[in-house]
Amino acid sequence: xxxxxxxxxxxxxxxxxxxxxxxxxxxxxxxxxxxxxxxxxxxxxxxxxxxxxxxxxxxxxxxxxxxxxxxxxxxxxxxxxxxxxxxxxxxxxxxxxxxxxxxxxxxxxxxxxxxxxxxxxxxxxxxxxxxxxxxxxxxxxxxxxxxxxxxxxxxxxxxxxxxxxxxxxxxxxxxxxxxxxxxxxxxxxxxxxxxxxxxxxxxxxxxxxxxxxxxxxxxxxxxxxxxxxxxxxxxxxxxxxxxxxxxxxxxxxxxxxxxxxxxxxxxxxxxxxxxxxxxxxxxxxxxxxxxxxxxxxxxxxxxxxxxxxxxxxxxxxxxxxxxxxxxxxxxxxxxxxxxxxxxxxxxxxxxxxxxxxxxxxxxxxxxxxxxxxxxxxxxxxxxxxxxxxxxxxxxxxxxxxxxxxxxxxxxxxxxxxxxxxxxxxxxxxxxxxxxxxxxxxxxxxxxxxxxxxxxxxxxxxxxxxxxxxxxxxxxxxxxxxxxxxxxxxxxxxxxxxxxxxxxxxxxxxxxxxxxxxxxxxxxxxxxxxxxxxxxxxxxxxxxxxxxxxxxxxxxxxxxxxxxxxxxxxxxxxxxxxxxxxxxxxxxxxxxxxxxxxxxxxxxxxxxxxxxx
Amino acid sequence: xxxxxxxxxxxxxxxxxxxxxxxxxxxxxxxxxxxxxxxxxxxxxxxxxxxxxxxxxxxxxxxxxxxxxxxxxxxxxxxxxxxxxxxxxxxxxxxxxxxxxxxxxxxxxxxxxxxxxxxxxxxxxxxxxxxxxxxxxxxxxxxxxxxxxxxxxxxxxxxxxxxxxxxxxxxxxxxxxxxxxxxxxxxxxxxxxxxxxxxxxxxxxxxxxxxxxxxxxxxxxxxx
Numbered sequence: 001x002x003x004x005x006x007x008x009x010x011x012x013x014x015x016x017x018x019x020x021x022x023x024x025x026x027x028x029x030x031x032x033x034x035x036x037x038x039x040x041x042x043x044x045x046x047x048x049x050x051x052x053x054x055x056x057x058x059x060x061x062x063x064x065x066x067x068x069x070x071x072x073x074x075x076x077x078x079x080x081x082x083x084x085x086x087x088x089x090x091x092x093x094x095x096x097x098x099x100x101x102x103x104x105x106x107x108x109x110x111x112x113x114x115x116x117x118x119x120x121x122x123x124x125x126x127x128x129x130x131x132x133x134x135x136x137x138x139x140x141x142x143x144x145x146x147x148x149x150x151x152x153x154x155x156x157x158x159x160x161x162x163x164x165x166x167x168x169x170x171x172x173x174x175x176x177x178x179x180x181x182x183x184x185x186x187x188x189x190x191x192x193x194x195x196x197x198x199x200x201x202x203x204x205x206x207x208x209x210x211x212x213x214x215x216x217x218x219x220x221x222x223x224x225x226x227x228x229x230x231x232x233x234x235x236x237x238x239x240x241x242x243x244x245x246x247x248x249x250x251x252x253x254x255x256x257x258x259x260x261x262x263x264x265x266x267x268x269x270x271x272x273x274x275x276x277x278x279x280x281x282x283x284x285x286x287x288x289x290x291x292x293x294x295x296x297x298x299x300x301x302x303x304x305x306x307x308x309x310x311x312x313x314x315x316x317x318x319x320x321x322x323x324x325x326x327x328x329x330x331x332x333x334x335x336x337x338x339x340x341x342x343x344x345x346x347x348x349x350x351x352x353x354x355x356x357x358x359x360x361x362x363x364x365x366x367x368x369x370x371x372x373x374x375x376x377x378x379x380x381x382x383x384x385x386x387x388x389x390x391x392x393x394x395x396x397x398x399x400x401x402x403x404x405x406x407x408x409x410x411x412x413x414x415x416x417x418x419x420x421x422x423x424x425x426x427x428x429x430x431x432x433x434x435x436x437x438x439x440x441x442x443x444x445x446x447x448x449x450x451x452x453x454x455x456x457x458x459x460x461x462x463x464x465x466x467x468x469x470x471x472x473x474x475x476x477x478x479x480x481x482x483x484x485x486x487x488x489x490x491x492x493x494x495x496x497x498x499x500x501x502x503x504x505x506x507x508x509x510x511x512x513x514x515x516x517x518x519x520x521x522x523x524x525x526x527x528x529x530x531x532x533x534x535x536x537x538x539x540x541x542x543x544x545x546x547x548x549x550x551x552x553x554x555x556x557x558x559x560x561x562x563x564x565x566x567x568x569x570x571x572x573x574x575x576x577x578x579x580x581x582x583x584x585x586x587x588x589x590x591x592x593x594x595x596x597x598x599x600x601x602x603x604x605x606x607x608x609x610x611x612x
Numbered sequence: 613x614x615x616x617x618x619x620x621x622x623x624x625x626x627x628x629x630x631x632x633x634x635x636x637x638x639x640x641x642x643x644x645x646x647x648x649x650x651x652x653x654x655x656x657x658x659x660x661x662x663x664x665x666x667x668x669x670x671x672x673x674x675x676x677x678x679x680x681x682x683x684x685x686x687x688x689x690x691x692x693x694x695x696x697x698x699x700x701x702x703x704x705x706x707x708x709x710x711x712x713x714x715x716x717x718x719x720x721x722x723x724x725x726x727x728x729x730x731x732x733x734x735x736x737x738x739x740x741x742x743x744x745x746x747x748x749x750x751x752x753x754x755x756x757x758x759x760x761x762x763x764x765x766x767x768x769x770x771x772x773x774x775x776x777x778x779x780x781x782x783x784x785x786x787x788x789x790x791x792x793x794x795x796x797x798x799x800x801x802x803x804x805x806x807x808x809x810x811x812x813x814x815x816x817x818x819x820x821x822x823x824x825x826x827x828x829x830x831x832x833x834x835x836x
Contacts, residue, residue: 003625007670010628017628017629023701024637024701251629252630299643303644
């Protein structure tokens with residue numbers, strides 16, 4: 001397709017540069033000179049997808065292959081979708097502007113459950129059959145990876161194979177296999193059978209699932225030589241892992257519009273609610289020199305004025321001191337702002353604060369997650385109120401007059417006291433401000449309390465826990481509202497029944513595929529966007545399929561239940577998760593991995609020892 | 613320190629970059645080009661740059677002008693052109709870099725070429741309709757304006773603000789060359805004229821492509 005054909009529709013939609021491509025560092029190749037055309041699809045809008053680090057890594061990795069051209073596809077916003085349909089233009093990739101149906105491999109990244117209907121919609125708009133069974137040939141192979149691939153069961157009707165764990169090595173192996181199969185003119189079935197032999201590839205059609213009368217899973221059986229359990233892949237030597245030397249630089253402002261370098265993968269903390277903390281185990285770090293070189297390369301190839309040191313918990317990096325010293329010299333002279341997301345409260349220091357506000361002062365956010373010590377012990381957050389107060393005092397003395405605090409509600413064993421504790425903690429931070437001698441003069445303090453709803457996720461110690469019902473959550477919101485008496489506290493929470501759906505799909509089984517399909521046919525897309533979310537349509541879809549959302553969201557699982565994802569192995573053992581679950585109910589904490597190994601099992605991935 | 617002027621084209625996919633995004637895009641290209649530019653010294657230091665006359669979203673242009681401040685007065689101006697062309701996206705091309713002669717306030721007119729595609733009638737019929745439209749004594753349009761703090765819409769006659777330099781058919785399209793008032797004194801966006809034409813012709817289906825060809829000063833010479 002030519003850009004001219006899009007001209008008149010681009011002029012009548014919001015933010016047209018979402019749909020034009022042509023950004024700096026986007027990769028153009030001759031489509032006739034490559035063997036594999038790969039469409040990397042992000043099932044949300046351009047500005048969200050372009051902020052995603054995983055996409056940048058895999059886009060660059062795939063385009064480093066001479067035999068592959070990887071392009072990008074995003075979900076069109078509703079106005080552009082309508083225009084595309086009116087003009088009969090299929091959804092296209094941003095580089096070649098060719099329709100999705102032209103591509104050999106169509107890869108989706110599964111970042112959050114509420115993007116599932118967008119996957120179906122993008123396939124439909126791109127002229128690709130939505131159901132896997134309606135795509136008989138090897139062309140248009142639909143693959144998916146990312147955190148939600150740890151329980152991909154609700155998507156098995158649509159996706160041909162899933163990639164578990166980290167993609168940097170597995171992606172290349174899969175592409176080699178695909179190319180060989182394509183050149184040998186093999187059938188899709190033959191390819192899938194071979195792919196299932198690669199470690200980290202899960203081909204759902206090679207597994208049969210039976211159910212008990214009560215609706216729980218009875219048995220999951222592998223067939224045609226597929227492995228009984230599929231184990232996730234990781235990069236053993238993280239310091240040597242592939243990293244892009246450049247990023248595409250979008251024209252429009254995206255959510256994260258900056259250079260990003262990943263300093264470490266995994267997390268030592270073991271917070272019991274946090275899925276990422278378990279999925280990405282074990283902890284692996286890059287050397288300071290590697291990180292600095294990657295920062296420099298990226299800043300120079302993109303011209304970005306900001307670089308972010310990213311990870312699940314950046315202040316847990318073992319050699320922060322030398323990293324910051326080395327990097328700081330470079331960023332200072334180049335007018336580059338350095339941001340450190342995900343700092344922990346208990347190791348936030350004065351020096352750190354000095355450095356992050358050196359070029360440009362941004363906001364400070366801390367995450368106590370829960371309001372009382374008991375509750376923080378239940379979730380194994382391992383921070384004390386003193387830690388919170390210490391960090392806030394540093395911030396106030398450093399010239400900040402506002403801080404943001406993150407909390408969760410709906411956690412297991414939560415009581416009214418824990419809910420009120422959130423506001424009480426915020427009030428003590430307000431009081432602290434006025435007791436801080438060196439606070440900013442003549443300014444009033446503002447403490448933002450941001451509250452989200454807990455969703456139990458697979459591969460966490462809370463995978464057995466029921467989620468609060470929507471009515472319970474609403475009641476807890478009311479308690480919070482009533483507890484706030486000061487104008488210096490701004491309470492923010494998300495009033496949405498979408499978190500129910502998130503809980504359903506996070507721990508759902510394959511029968512939910514038909515619910516997603518029905519909801520999509522009823523016009524559900526962009527479920528993560530409040531203004532597009534239709535709870536009633538979803539409830540109709542559940543009803544028509546004879547399934548009850550409460551069965552998935554609000555039910556406690558016993559330790560001996562066969563979980564729908566029990567044939568997938570993320571190298572954290574069920575025995576460990578159950579041990580942690582019991583400790584949670586006793587409000588007993590587990591030490592971080594550096595202090596004492598908790599025996600989760602992830603050490604087997606790196607040859608027995610996570611730390612030197 | 614020296615202020616310099618960069619002349620560039622903005623075509624193809626780049627025409628969908630909004631003015632604000634253009635600012636960001638240029639700043640990053642300048643960083644990548646490692647030009648010795650001056651940074652503002654305020655609370656949020658950033659590269660000092662200004663655009664002579666903002667371009668509407670969706671328009672192509674062969675007359676874009678951006679002013680920069682270099683800290684190295686000896687720096688070669690041709691080198692600025694070369695380096696920026698190495699670091700800008702393909703659809704933004706620098707044509708030349710020169711010392712600043714006039715202030716942006718000196719701009720009085722712009723020349724646009726406009727390609728009109730008729731949906732329902734022949735190119736010849738469209739041409740004669742447009743010429744007839746331009747023969748009107750006055751062309752009244754509603755323009756949003758401010759009166760003090762109040763937002764109001766007022767009616768203005770845009771006929772005296774523009775001149776049709778040529779109007780011919782080219783295959784299935786009509787090709788117009790239009791001269792309009794431009795700059796901070798008085799500015800006419802050609803789409804306002806086209807919208808008025810549609811209104812006078814029962815909202816006929818019409819598509820257009822607009823390209824700003826040049827910026828002129830009061831004496832009729834090119835802005836430099």
